Amino acid sequence: MSRHAYYEDLKALARKKRNGYGVDTAAFGLREVRRIYKAESIRIDYWPLPYKIKALYMCADGDCSVAIQRSLPNEPKLFALVHELKHHYCDRAALGSGVIHCGDYNANELIEKGAEVFAAEFIYPEREFAEDVRALSITTWTPEDIVHLKRNCKAKASYTFLRKRLERLELIDRGQFNSVQFRKLEEQIYGVPFYRHRSSS
C-alpha cells in the first residue's frame, strides 16, 4: 500500500469513528475524548514521561492504556489523545505486547505520521476545514489572518495544526510561517491573557 493510500484509509477511519461517536467539531474537547476512552476501555495514566515523549500506548492481554504528559496544554493534549486512539484501532497487532512511544518520529515513522493524520481528521475533518476557510475569502494569508483564524476556530486546534492544514491545502507555502511566533503575535493584537498576568506577578 502506498503512503498516500495508507493516509487516506486512516482519514476514512477517523471520519467513521467520529460519526460513530457523534462527534461535533465545535463541541469536541478533552471531556468528549475521555468519554471515548471509557467506551473503548482505554485507561489514561499520568505518569512522569521524558519530555521528548508526548504519550505512549500499551496494550497487553486486553488491558489497554495510554500515558500522557500532564503538562501538555489542552489542544496538544487533545491531539495526543486522539493520536493514541489510532494506535488502539490500527497498531495493536503489530505492537504485540510492546509499547509505542509517541513523539520520537525516527522510530515507527509511518505509523506515527499516520496517527497524526488520523488525529487531524478526527478533530477537524479536512473537508469541513476547507469549507470554513473558503468562507473567509482570504486570498493571501498573513500571520495576522492565522491569529484571527485561531481565535475564531470552532475546533480545539493549535497554531501548528492550523498552519499545517493551510500548507496541506496549499493556501500557504510549506514552511512559509514556520518562524512566526503566533502566541506572541496574538498577545500583540489581543493583549496578554488574564491568567498570564496573574502568574507573572
Ligand SMILES: [Zn+2]
Ligand atoms: Zn504515536
